[in-house]
Amino acid sequence: xxxxxxxxxxxxxxxxxxxxxxxxxxxxxxxxxxxxxxxxxxxxxxxxxxxxxxxxxxxxxxxxxxxxxxxxxxxxxxxxxxxxxxxxxxxxxxxxxxxxxxxxxxxxxxxxxxxxxxxxxxxxxxxxxxxxxxxxxxxxxxxxxxxxxxxxxxxxxxxxxxxxxxxxxxxxxxxxxxxxxxxxxxxxxxxxxxxxxxxxxxxxxxxxxxxxxxxxxxxxxxxxxxxxxxxxxxxxxxxxxxxxxxxxxxxxxxxxxxxxxxxxxxxxxxxxxxxxxxxxxxxxxxxxxxxxxxxxxxxxxxxxxxxxxxxxxxxxxxxxxxxxxxxxxxxxxxxxxxxxxxxxxxxxxxxxxxxxxxxxxxxxxxxxxxxxxxxxxxxxxxxxxxxxxxxxxxxxxxxxxxxxxxxxxxxxxxxxxxxxxxxxxxxxxxxxxxxxxxxxxxxxxxxxxxxxxxxxxxxxxxxx
RNA sequence: GGUGACGUAGCCAAGUGGUAAGGCAGAGGUCUGCAAAACCUCUAUGCGGCAGUUCAAAUCUGCCCGUCACCUCCA
Numbered sequence: 114x115x116x117x118x119x120x121x122x123x124x125x126x127x128x129x130x131x132x133x134x135x136x137x138x139x140x141x142x143x144x145x146x147x148x149x150x151x152x153x154x155x156x157x158x159x160x161x162x163x164x165x166x167x168x169x170x171x172x173x174x175x176x177x178x179x180x181x182x183x184x185x186x187x188x189x190x191x192x193x194x195x196x197x198x199x200x201x202x203x204x205x206x207x208x209x210x211x212x213x214x215x216x217x218x219x220x221x222x223x224x225x226x227x228x229x230x231x232x233x234x235x236x237x238x239x240x241x242x243x244x245x246x247x248x249x250x251x252x253x254x255x256x257x258x259x260x261x262x263x264x265x266x267x268x269x270x271x272x273x274x275x276x277x278x279x280x281x282x283x284x285x286x287x288x289x290x291x292x293x294x295x296x297x298x299x300x301x302x303x304x305x306x307x308x309x310x311x312x313x314x315x316x317x318x319x320x321x322x323x324x325x326x327x328x329x330x331x332x333x334x335x336x337x338x339x340x341x342x343x344x345x346x347x348x349x350x351x352x353x354x355x356x357x358x359x360x361x362x363x364x365x366x367x368x369x370x371x372x373x374x375x376x377x378x379x380x381x382x383x384x385x386x387x388x389x390x391x392x393x394x395x396x397x398x399x400x401x402x403x404x405x406x407x408x409x410x411x412x413x414x415x416x417x418x419x420x421x422x423x424x425x426x427x428x429x430x431x432x433x434x435x436x437x438x439x440x441x442x443x444x445x446x447x448x449x450x451x452x453x454x455x456x457x458x459x460x461x462x463x464x465x466x467x468x469x470x471x472x473x474x475x476x477x478x479x480x481x482x483x484x485x486x487x488x489x490x491x492x493x494x495x496x497x498x499x500x501x502x503x504x505x506x507x508x509x510x511x512x513x514x515x516x517x518x519x520x521x522x523x524x525x526x527x528x529x530x531x532x533x534x535x536x537x538x539x540x541x542x543x544x545x546x547x548x549x550x551x552x553x554x555x556x557x558x559x560x561x562x563x564x565x566x567x568x569x570x571x572x573x574x575x576x577x
Numbered sequence: 578g579g580u581g582a583c584g585u586a587g588c589c590a591a592g593u594g595g596u597a598a599g600g601c602a603g604a605g606g607u608c609u610g611c612a613a614a615a616c617c618u619c620u621a622u623g624c625g626g627c628a629g630u631u632c633a634a635a636u637c638u639g640c641c642c643g644u645c646a647c648c649u650c651c652a
Contacts, residue, residue, distance in 0.1 A: 122581090140652075143651085149652090151652085186651075268581095269581080270647080271580090342603090344647080345646080345647070349649060352649095364590085375645090381621075385650090412589075412591085413591080415582090416590090417583075417645070423601090426601085427602080430600085434600080441614075479598075482598055482599095485600065487601055492614085567613080568614080569608085569628095573614085575614090
């Protein structure tokens with residue numbers, strides 16, 4: 114499999130440290146609000162990566178954190194007059210609901226920053242001991258970015274360009290505390306009324322970047338295979354993580370860096386700070402979670418995606434075609450009497466095309482095309498297929514859609530006796546050419562939540 | 578100012594040298610008592626524009642136009 118590595122700006126063959134095992138770290142959300150659709154993108158994309166690697170026979174250790182200490186959380190807690198942990202717990206719960214709704218598998222480990230203060234302080238100490246960190250007069254601890262030779266290697270930015278840029282608002286608070294404007298905080302001294310932990314540098318709390326370095330080291334080791342996140346984390350977050358981890362550990366932090374593109378609104382980046390976002394919850398309440406997941410997979414993960422309601426509706430229709438196909442397969446299996454083994458070959462073809470697409474930097478759009486080609490084959494050949502090939506087709510279909518994490522809302526309900534009786538009555542009415550009665554029964558079935566469709570093999574029941 | 582993306586049909590989108598996948602929407606047809614689903618056919622002589630390289634360019638090169646992102650809150 115090839116993966117575009119932000120570090121080298123090239124598609125590279127993905128080779129794990131230990132054969133058959135992938136250690137993946139994904140930067141998760143800061144839980145200060147409901148997540149928006151943009152936040153859903155890395156959740157879906159990297160869950161799909163994980164599913165694919167697993168499907169190809171690998172063991173995947175998937176760590177995705179929750180940031181539960183942060184300026185915004187502190188502000189909200191202050192405004193609401195409740196402890197920060199309460200705010201974090203509330204939105205973490207909502208985040209988990211959304212992630213589960215999107216059919217993201219639970220991470221192997223989901224570490225919280227506030228539960229890793231010891232590990233964070235330990236890595237801060239390593240950084241200071243090795244001369245990369247220093248304690249400022251107020252108790253902040255800063256990292257000497259310039260001292261780390263590799264600084265900028267991920268974002269391909271040069272420090273001098275950064276500091277000489279025409280960016281306004283260069284100096285935020287703490288500028289006078291730093292030795293150099295490019296230095297960044299790994300530990301922040303607590304201000305009045307803020308949550309804090311005791312440390313050798315006084316009461317304080319972790320800087321934003323340090324938690325990921327600390328939690329990755331604890332749960333995945335000093336060098337990990339793949340580090341993932343949104344494009345906007347490349348700089349400074351991931352650049353700083355590299356600086357911290359590589360200086361503290363004395364070895365490479367991550368071999369591969371994957372970054373998903375943005376989700377835009379009217380061609381502009383969606384973000385909470387720009388206040389132009391749609392929450393996953395709102396969309397899910399209207400359309401369900403699945404179209405959101407499908408939407409994320411409809412284009413390449415590194416391309417920008419423009420969100421509109423129309424596109425979500427189109428995704429609903431696309432999914433319906435997939436569900437119908439799956440229903441058709443089940444119906445065909447039930448009635449199987451044909452002799453054609455064609456679908457077995459078609460299944461192998463679909464699998465081949467699917468794997469080639471996914472192997473090429475997780476090309477989910479092409480992978481979906483492979484599935485839709487297969488859908489046409491299934492719909493065409495299923496009626497005359499033999500049972501064995503139908504079974505193969507069904508297994509393949511489930512495998513492929515399973516890797517993408519879609520088609521997880523199938524209603525596998527057995528029709529109750531009453532429904533079956535009504536269907537029989539309708540068939541009898543039809544035979545007697547009493548169509549008014551037949552339609553009446555169909556309406557009745559519909560009210561019970563069952564649709565009946567007439568096919569060459571007899572009536573087909575579909576749970577609605 | 579520095580850096581990096583992107584521009585393919587009504588909409589979304591794949592395709593990085595060999596003659597334009599797939600989905601949604603639309604039109605016509607087949608099947609059907611009707612409906613639904615499905616299947617078939619049609620919908621970009623052309624991939625932002627102009628040059629160039631090549632037997633061959635959406636794909637490579639140059640210039641231009643347009644859009645976006647990052648440059649210490651951000652998925």
